[in-house]
Amino acid sequence: MTTKEKRTDPIRIGIAGYGNLGKGVETAIASVADMKLSAVFTRRDPAAIRLKTPNVPVLPLDRAASWKNDIDVLILCAGSAVDLPEMTPALAEYFNVVDSYDHHARIDDHFNNVNAAAEKSGTLALVSAGWDPGLFSLIRLYNGAIFPNGNDYTFWGKGVSQGHSDAIRRVPGVADARQYTVPVESALERVRNGDNPQLSTREKHVRHCYVAAEDGADRGRIEREIKTMPGYFADYDTTVHFVTIETLRRDHPGLPHGGTVFRTGTTGTDAPNPYLIEYHVKMASNPEFTGAVLVAYARAVYRKARRGETGCRTVLDIAPAELSPLPGDTLRRALI
Amino acid sequence: MTTKEKRTDPIRIGIAGYGNLGKGVETAIASVADMKLSAVFTRRDPAAIRLKTPNVPVLPLDRAASWKNDIDVLILCAGSAVDLPEMTPALAEYFNVVDSYDHHARIDDHFNNVNAAAEKSGTLALVSAGWDPGLFSLIRLYNGAIFPNGNDYTFWGKGVSQGHSDAIRRVPGVADARQYTVPVESALERVRNGDNPQLSTREKHVRHCYVAAEDGADRGRIEREIKTMPGYFADYDTTVHFVTIETLRRDHPGLPHGGTVFRTGTTGTDAPNPYLIEYHVKMASNPEFTGAVLVAYARAVYRKARRGETGCRTVLDIAPAELSPLPGDTLRRALI
Numbered sequence: 001m002t003t004k005e006k007r008t009d010p011i012r013i014g015i016a017g018y019g020n021l022g023k024g025v026e027t028a029i030a031s032v033a034d035m036k037l038s039a040v041f042t043r044r045d046p047a048a049i050r051l052k053t054p055n056v057p058v059l060p061l062d063r064a065a066s067w068k069n070d071i072d073v074l075i076l077c078a079g080s081a082v083d084l085p086e087m088t089p090a091l092a093e094y095f096n097v098v099d100s101y102d103h104h105a106r107i108d109d110h111f112n113n114v115n116a117a118a119e120k121s122g123t124l125a126l127v128s129a130g131w132d133p134g135l136f137s138l139i140r141l142y143n144g145a146i147f148p149n150g151n152d153y154t155f156w157g158k159g160v161s162q163g164h165s166d167a168i169r170r171v172p173g174v175a176d177a178r179q180y181t182v183p184v185e186s187a188l189e190r191v192r193n194g195d196n197p198q199l200s201t202r203e204k205h206v207r208h209c210y211v212a213a214e215d216g217a218d219r220g221r222i223e224r225e226i227k228t229m230p231g232y233f234a235d236y237d238t239t240v241h242f243v244t245i246e247t248l249r250r251d252h253p254g255l256p257h258g259g260t261v262f263r264t265g266t267t268g269t270d271a272p273n274p275y276l277i278e279y280h281v282k283m284a285s286n287p288e289f290t291g292a293v294l295v296a297y298a299r300a301v302y303r304k305a306r307r308g309e310t311g312c313r314t315v316l317d318i319a320p321a322e323l324s325p326l327p328g329d330t331l332r333r334a335l336i
Numbered sequence: 337m338t339t340k341e342k343r344t345d346p347i348r349i350g351i352a353g354y355g356n357l358g359k360g361v362e363t364a365i366a367s368v369a370d371m372k373l374s375a376v377f378t379r380r381d382p383a384a385i386r387l388k389t390p391n392v393p394v395l396p397l398d399r400a401a402s403w404k405n406d407i408d409v410l411i412l413c414a415g416s417a418v419d420l421p422e423m424t425p426a427l428a429e430y431f432n433v434v435d436s437y438d439h440h441a442r443i444d445d446h447f448n449n450v451n452a453a454a455e456k457s458g459t460l461a462l463v464s465a466g467w468d469p470g471l472f473s474l475i476r477l478y479n480g481a482i483f484p485n486g487n488d489y490t491f492w493g494k495g496v497s498q499g500h501s502d503a504i505r506r507v508p509g510v511a512d513a514r515q516y517t518v519p520v521e522s523a524l525e526r527v528r529n530g531d532n533p534q535l536s537t538r539e540k541h542v543r544h545c546y547v548a549a550e551d552g553a554d555r556g557r558i559e560r561e562i563k564t565m566p567g568y569f570a571d572y573d574t575t576v577h578f579v580t581i582e583t584l585r586r587d588h589p590g591l592p593h594g595g596t597v598f599r600t601g602t603t604g605t606d607a608p609n610p611y612l613i614e615y616h617v618k619m620a621s622n623p624e625f626t627g628a629v630l631v632a633y634a635r636a637v638y639r640k641a642r643r644g645e646t647g648c649r650t651v652l653d654i655a656p657a658e659l660s661p662l663p664g665d666t667l668r669r670a671l672i
Contacts, residue, residue, distance in 0.1 A: 031485060108668045122448070141657065141659070144660070146631075146632040254609075267363065268621070273590075273625075275625055276616075281613050284610050292555050314668060317656075320651070323478065323481035324480070329444055335477050336440065336650055
């Protein structure tokens with residue numbers, strides 16, 4: 001499985017959607033030598049968008065299809081709630097695509113829709129890359145496939161949940177908000193100690209909300225509406241901190257995140273021997289970290305598409321070496 | 337890449353070498369539903385070996401070839417210094433094989449030798465599985481391929497190094513010994529803090545030796561010979577504890593080990609944003625943990641060989657899903 005490709009032209013990447021994640025992908029492309037950004041597609045007014053990369057066109061998304069011969073892999077940087085379920089199958093008609101679809105419960109449906117579109121068009125797609133789903137999925141797969149006797153634990157944070165921040169912003173009287181998901185340290189410790197605890201939703205994470213209220217808004221009502229919001233906050237111990245909008249923007253400017261995947265259990269039969277696996281990530285910029293994952297998987301998609309593969313894949317289907325720009329012998333010498 | 341195989345016969349595994357690792361592989365096979373142990377091959381007297389698994393033959397290693405049609409994958413449980421460089425290519429003539437060859441600097445040579453033998457015979461081999469090389473190699477690959485701007489750190493321990501324990505046992509006057517490799521906690525903390533330190537060999541690990549001396553042996557000389565031993569101890573801060581042989585066997589009966597792989601660096605260009613990835617394993621039984629990895633990779637080798645693949649592979653060439661007995665849609669629903 002050594003990569004014998006000698007093509008030196010950079011892999012031509014397109015970005016569809018230029019929000020935080022699209023910018024993170026752009027940054028990741030600028031960090032690697034074997035790729036170049038060829039075009040950005042947007043549903044906003046292209047004239048209003050200024051890229052960090054010089055001399056790259058910004059075009060209306062509905063003109064993307066005409067670029068099908070000029071882009072090797074298109075990375076879709078849009079939301080999972082409404083956009084990607086439509087966009088990924090639609091754009092897989094024209095392009096090899098990578099997305100970060102993250103509705104865990106619906107990933108297999110999304111996979112099947114994208115697979116049908118890609119098989120029909122002879123393109124290759126990879127869905128649900130990122131860190132969770134993505135890197136954490138890989139770790140969960142390795143852990144469970146290799147160590148059948150054990151328990152999985154996934155914790156998120158400390159970090160900003162954009163979905164929960166948005167949910168707070170929809171409460172009447174809220175001017176802006178930032179929500180931090182924080183793992184409960186004592187729960188992490190119980191897992192690390194090999195206690196194999198049963199943990200409820202409330203026992204695993206707490207939620208801290210920094211909220212700037214509009215002038216004259218009823219803070220008591222806002223706090224109650226946040227804390228009782230079903231699906232987002234009702235099942236958690238939630239703390240609401242009211243701050244001025246200036247403080248919010250000064251003290252909470254970034255999008256840091258992180259998380260931890262554990263597996264704990266035993267090997268052995270007569271004398272069970274405990275083991276612990278802990279995978280932890282921490283990032284100052286969630287969009288840049290996620291963008292780096294998408295770009296590495298775009299490299300794998302490019303290679304596999306050149307070998308004639310079609311249909312849909314996930315990170316579980318990609319051999320690790322496909323992600324690296326380095327040849328197999330270099331990888332064996334440097335990394336094994 | 338969904339696995340459509342419906343074969344319900346268990347995968348027939350052979351073990352060559354029945355020391356600690358061979359026993360760990362046997363234990364791992366007993367923990368999975370889709371495999372069975374078919375035979376154990378040994379260079380010792382087969383009559384002297386009693387397996388934990390009932391009704392499995394123990395046979396001389398030099399009769400292994402006659403079992404070529406009765407074993408799907410042969411797992412080689414022998415030493416890397418002398419045995420595997422000969423055994424893996426030789427047995428790849430007859431079998432699909434998996435080994436745990438661990439001389440990092442010579443892995444690419446070993447790979448090429450095994451690849452030539454396997455290609456010639458139409459078999460499939462996977463070398464250097466385990467936790468390091470193995471799981472740690474995977475993590476280093478993912479880290480570096482996805483995050484090009486960063487530094488790698490690998491720490492081992494706290495755990496028993498069998499190679500270092502053996503080296504102490506060769507010192508005249510030593511009856512038995514157990515050597516623990518221990519990472520330096522302050523070095524781990526500097527890495528976790530994102531200091532990106534340059535660490536010397538001495539700054540990363542210390543070595544603790546529990547030594548039972550023979551009656552009348554010169555302990556001062558033994559301690560000096562251990563601490564100045566080139567390649568093993570001279571470059572480390574080494575502590576020697578003399579204990580009785582009864583204490584040694586009572587307090588240090590197991591083969592625990594562990595280790596940590598880090599990558600720290602930045603994403604971003606104008607405003608570099610730090611990230612940290614930490615992968616940590618801890619195991620009470622190194623041979624059982626390693627055995628579980630070998631068995632999961634044997635499953636992948638079996639599947640790929642059935643699809644007609646030949647030659648040599650490493651863990652870097654195996655898509656994660658190939659390790660799991662579960663079908664692709666189940667994996668997507670449960671793990672992504």
